[in-house]
Amino acid sequence: MTIQPPEQPSIEDRLTLALESQASSIKVTPDEAQIHNLADPMDRQAPTPRPAISKRVFVLVDSASLILAAIGFGMISLRSEDQTAATEAAAGPNLLCNSLLVDPVTGEPVNFVIWIDPDTGPESITRISDLLDNDIRFSDSRYISQEEVLREFREYYADQPTVLELVNPEEVPTYFQVTFRPAQDPVDPEARAAQIEADFAALEGVFKIQFPGDGSGESDEPDDS
Amino acid sequence: MQSTPIKLITASEDAFSAFYEREHDGQVRRAYLMLNSAAAAHDVVAKAFTQVLRRWSTIDEPGPYLNRCVLNGCRDAGRRALRETAATDQVRLAELDGDEPNHQDPTLGAALDIDLIDALRRLPFKQRAALVLRYYGGASQNEIAGSLQCQPGTVGSLIHRGLAALRTELA
Numbered sequence: 001m002t003i004q005p006p007e008q009p010s011i012e013d014r015l016t017l018a019l020e021s022q023a024s025s026i027k028v029t030p031d032e033a034q035i036h037n038l039a040d041p042m043d044r045q046a047p048t049p050r051p052a053i054s055k056r057v058f059v060l061v062d063s064a065s066l067i068l069a070a071i072g073f074g075m076i077s078l079r080s081e082d083q084t085a086a087t088e089a090a091a092g093p094n095l096l097c098n099s100l101l102v103d104p105v106t107g108e109p110v111n112f113v114i115w116i117d118p119d120t121g122p123e124s125i126t127r128i129s130d131l132l133d134n135d136i137r138f139s140d141s142r143y144i145s146q147e148e149v150l151r152e153f154r155e156y157y158a159d160q161p162t163v164l165e166l167v168n169p170e171e172v173p174t175y176f177q178v179t180f181r182p183a184q185d186p187v188d189p190e191a192r193a194a195q196i197e198a199d200f201a202a203l204e205g206v207f208k209i210q211f212p213g214d215g216s217g218e219s220d221e222p223d224d225s
Numbered sequence: 226m227q228s229t230p231i232k233l234i235t236a237s238e239d240a241f242s243a244f245y246e247r248e249h250d251g252q253v254r255r256a257y258l259m260l261n262s263a264a265a266a267h268d269v270v271a272k273a274f275t276q277v278l279r280r281w282s283t284i285d286e287p288g289p290y291l292n293r294c295v296l297n298g299c300r301d302a303g304r305r306a307l308r309e310t311a312a313t314d315q316v317r318l319a320e321l322d323g324d325e326p327n328h329q330d331p332t333l334g335a336a337l338d339i340d341l342i343d344a345l346r347r348l349p350f351k352q353r354a355a356l357v358l359r360y361y362g363g364a365s366q367n368e369i370a371g372s373l374q375c376q377p378g379t380v381g382s383l384i385h386r387g388l389a390a391l392r393t394e395l396a
Binding site (some may be wrong): 011012014015016017018019020021022023024025026027028122123125126129130133134139140141142143144145148179 | 249250253254255257258263266300304337338341342345349350351352356357360361374375376378379382383386388391392395
C-alpha cells in the first residue's frame with residue numbers, strides 16, 4: 001500500500017494557522033520592562049544612521065492638512081453656485097500644502113497629496129488607491145474620506161460656527177496622502193515629482209497633485225541652497 | 226442636581242472599562258501581527274485606547290473607531306521604523322524587538338510558519354492589514370473597509386493581491 005503524500009494546505013489555511021500561532025506567542029499583558037519602554041519602543045533598537053523626522057513635524061503636517069482642507073472648504077463653499085468649484089478648490093490647497101512635508105534633514109519630500117474632485121465616483125477612487133498601493137515608490141497611501149475630513153474640520157472649528165456654516169458637506173474635497181518609500185540612493189525630487197505628475201495627474205478624479213514647495217509661500221525646507 | 230452627572234460619568238467609565246477588557250487582548254495580538262514587536266504593539270494599542278477615551282462620549286461605535294486608531298498607529302509605527310532603518314537597507318521590522326517570543330525560540334519554531342510570517346511582513350501595509358483582519362479574527366469585507374478607511378471593493382483586491390504575493394514568495 002502506497003502512502004499518499006500529504007495534501008498541500010491552501011495559502012489561506014496556512015495563513016490562518018500562522019497568524020494564530022504568531023498571535024498566541026505574545027504576552028498580552030506588558031511586563032515591567034516593556035512598560036518602561038512604551039514611550040518610544042521603536043527608538044530602542046533601531047539603528048539611527050539617518051536622523052528621523054521628528055514626530056512634531058508629522059503633527060504639523062496633519063495640522064497643515066486640516067487648515068488646508070479648511071481653506072479648500074471655504075473656497076468651494078463660497079463658489080458652490082457654479083460648476084467650477086472643483087477647479088477653483090485647487091487654489092485652496094495651494095495656499096498651505098507648500099510646507100511641512102519635507103524631510104528636515106535632506107530637504108526632500110517625504111510625502112505628497114493627491115487631491116480628488118468631490119464628485120468623484122468610488123470606482124475612480126478605488127483605481128487610484130490600487131495604483132498607489134501597487135507602486136513600489138510609495139510605502140504608504142491613505143485616503144482621507146469626506147467623512148473624516150469633515151469630522152476633523154468640525155472639531156477644529158468647533159468654536160467658530162460661522163466658518164462651519166460655510167461648509168457644504170457634499171463638496172468637501174478628499175485626498176490621498178502618499179508617503180514615499182525611503183530611497184537608498186539620492187533622488188532628484190523634481191524629476192520624481194514630474195514622473196508622478198505624468199503617472200497620476202491625468203487619472204479620472206485627480207484635479208491636483210501637491211508636493212512640498214508647490215505654489216507660493218514659505219517652505220519648511222532648510223534654506224541651504 | 227449633582228447626582229446626575231456623577232452617575233453618568235460613572236456609567237461611562239464602567240462602559241469604557243468593559244470595552245477595554247473586551248477589546249484589549251485581541252487588539253494587542255492584532256497589532257503584534259502587524260508590527261512583530263510586542264512593545265510597539267502595546268504602545269500602539271495603549272495610545273489607541275487613549276484616543277477612544279478622549280472621544281468616548283461622542284462616538285457611537287467605539288469598536289470600529291478603535292480598530293482604525295490601532296491600524297493607523299501600526300501604520301505610523303511601521304513608517305517610523307522604516308525610515309529609521311532605510312539607510313541600512315534593513316527595512317524588516319522583525320529584529321526590532323529581541324525580548325519577545327518569536328521564531329528565534331526553537332520550541333516555537335515548529336509551530337510558527339516563519340517563511341509565511343516573513344513574507345507577510347514584506348507586504349505593503351494595506352495588503353498586510355487586510356490579510357491580518359480577514360485571517361485573524363475573520364473580519365468581513367465591510368468591517369475591513371471600515372478599519373482601513375477604503376472602499377469595500379478595494380478590500381477584495383487587497384486580499385487577492387496579498388495572497389497572490391504570498392504564493393509567489395513561498396513558491
